[in-house]
Amino acid sequence: MKRFLTLLLFIPFATLAQEKPKNIIFMVGDGMGAAQTYAGMIANGNKLNLERVKVCGFHKSYSADNIITDSAAGATAFSTGKKTYNGAVGVDTDTVPQETILETAEKKGFNSGIVVTCSMGHATPACFYSHVPKRKAFEDIAADFMTSNIDFAVGGGMKYYAERKDGRNLIDELKKNGYDVHSKGEDVDDIQKLPAVTFIAQEEPDSVNGTRGDVLVRSTKKAIELLSKEDKPFFLVVEGSQIDWAGHANSSAGIIAEMIDFDKAVGAAFDFAEKDGKTLVIVTADHETGGYSINGGSVEGKKIEGAFTTGHHTGVMIPVYAFGPGEEAFGGIYENTAIYDKMMAALNLK
Numbered sequence: 398m399k400r401f402l403t404l405l406l407f408i409p410f411a412t413l414a415q416e417k418p419k420n421i422i423f424m425v426g427d428g429m430g431a432a433q434t435y436a437g438m439i440a441n442g443n444k445l446n447l448e449r450v451k452v453c454g455f456h457k458s459y460s461a462d463n464i465i466t467d468s469a470a471g472a473t474a475f476s477t478g479k480k481t482y483n484g485a486v487g488v489d490t491d492t493v494p495q496e497t498i499l500e501t502a503e504k505k506g507f508n509s510g511i512v513v514t515c516s517m518g519h520a521t522p523a524c525f526y527s528h529v530p531k532r533k534a535f536e537d538i539a540a541d542f543m544t545s546n547i548d549f550a551v552g553g554g555m556k557y558y559a560e561r562k563d564g565r566n567l568i569d570e571l572k573k574n575g576y577d578v579h580s581k582g583e584d585v586d587d588i589q590k591l592p593a594v595t596f597i598a599q600e601e602p603d604s605v606n607g608t609r610g611d612v613l614v615r616s617t618k619k620a621i622e623l624l625s626k627e628d629k630p631f632f633l634v635v636e637g638s639q640i641d642w643a644g645h646a647n648s649s650a651g652i653i654a655e656m657i658d659f660d661k662a663v664g665a666a667f668d669f670a671e672k673d674g675k676t677l678v679i680v681t682a683d684h685e686t687g688g689y690s691i692n693g694g695s696v697e698g699k700k701i702e703g704a705f706t707t708g709h710h711t712g713v714m715i716p717v718y719a720f721g722p723g724e725e726a727f728g729g730i731y732e733n734t735a736i737y738d739k740m741m742a743a744l745n746l747k
Contacts, residue, residue, distance in 0.1 A: 416722035418677035418743055419630045422621070422666045423475070425521055426659050427468060428641030428686030431716055436649065436691055436701045437656030443696055445657075446664035447680065452724040455714040456733040458684050461490050465712040468641070469532040471683030471733060472524035478737035486520065486538065487528040494528035498737055499632055501746050503546045508591070508631040510620045511547060512662075514602055514613050514655075515638035516554025518542075521683060525634050536561050543567060543574075548591040549623055549633075551616040553598030555580060582612035585619050593623070604639055605658040606651060613637065617662040621669045630744070635662055644686030649703030652689065670721040677721040677743055681736065684710045 426433070438445045460470035461480040470483045477495035481488065488494050499509050513522045518538035523529075527541035539557040542550075558567035571578050571594055579588070582597040595616070603609045617635050624631035637659025643651025663680055670676040688706030717736065719727035723743040727736075741747045 417745065418722045419675035420625070420632070420677070421740055421744060422633045422635065422670070422676060422678045423740065424663060424666060424678065424680040425636045426640050426656070426680065426682045427521055427636055427638050428644040428684065429637070429656065429682035430685030430689065430713055432689045432691055433640055433652050433656050434716065436653050436703060437660060439694065439696055440653045440699050440701055441657050442699060445660045446667055447660060447718055449667055450718040450720045452719045452728045454717040454728045455730045456681065456717055456736060457731070458715050458733050459712060465710050466684050467710065468520035468683050469524060472521040474733040475736050476524045478734045480734060484532050485530060486523045486532050488530055492530045497525050498740055498746065499525040499634065502632040502744065505746060506629055508548045508624045508627060508629050509546065510549035510624050510631065510633040511552065512613065512616045512620050512633070513552040513636040513638050514609065515552060515636070516601055517550055517552035518554045518557055519638065521636050521638065522552060522634060536563065539567055543570060549593055549620045551585060551595045551597060551612070553596065553600060553602045555596035556599045582610065585612060585616050588619060588623065591623050604651060604655070606654045613658055614661040614665055618665045621666070625673070635666070637662065641686045644689060645708055647687055647705040647708055649701060652703065653701060667720050675722065677719065677723045679727060679736065679740070680718040682715045685713050685715065686710050
């Protein structure tokens with residue numbers, strides 16, 4: 398017995414019992430490279446919630462047909478574990494639909510949710526529930542939402558549900574299917590039951606520096622509250638979509654504002670995971686946008702002098718931040734498709 402106890406002392410705890418998460422919150426800061434994160438940090442008083450992580454890695458972001466990925470190919474890599482061509486939504490290089498991790502999780506009894514600051518049919522969120530060859534097929538993507546089992550969704554793009562060329566009124570269909578449907582971001586706090594959909598814009602929502610307000614963090618908190626209420630695991634996708642748009646516009650001020658807004662949602666997810674003890678939070682980006690760099694500024698003055706090399710995406714490696722049980726799997730350097738594999742393994746879905 399003494400010998401057994403002595404041996405036990407020298408075996409790392411992680412070896413004795415690898416913790417497995419019950420839930421995953423997968424968070425995408427679209428267009429968010431290391432410079433975007435650091436700019437937000439400095440402008441926010443040299444602090445972000447992202448600093449709470451202990452495990453960081455990098456993923457290789459290239460797509461099947463280009464060293465520089467777009468959001469569709471990048472998110473499809475996350476959602477299906479397959480590299481595909483730029484513009485593909487949930488399909489492989491032969492346009493064959495691939496089951497996503499969200500769809501697999503739903504089949505296993507998980508609740509699911511999507512919270513974004515773009516339209517719900519935009520590339521990143523679409524890649525978790527839709528399967529179309531071209532990312533601009535917004536009405537087809539909306540129709541695919543109708544065959545999903547997503548329990549909670551917040552984003553823009555109401556026109557693709559209500560003003561369709563085929564004459565279908567998907568808002569009425571959502572209501573017939575039992576969804577609690579809202580059309581204002583202010584309504585999010587009042588949602589009490591699942592399933593629920595809240596459209597925060599007819600097309601694309603405004604920026605956080607405009608009229609959008611704090612709907613991202615409020616929706617993230619509400620999604621977590623409702624999805625965790627039931628005795629089921631859940632898979633939630635949250636995207637800070639407009640970090641990317643500010644990068645395309647070469648707006649350093651826009652990047653910083655969207656980065657800080659996204660980090661508030663990250664903080665809400667971390668707070669829940671810390672309290673819950675059964676939730677893994679993964680934060681990453683599909684690609685970097687703008688070739689953004691910091692050429693000067695002041696830490697004390699919370700000032701950034703940003704510069705850009707392009708108005709498009711770049712092909713740099715992308716940081717991955719992990720927080721919660723199973724976080725250790727996300728350290729190191731790996732393909733963007735490995736994020737899918739690591740999440741599937743963490744949830745025992747394979």
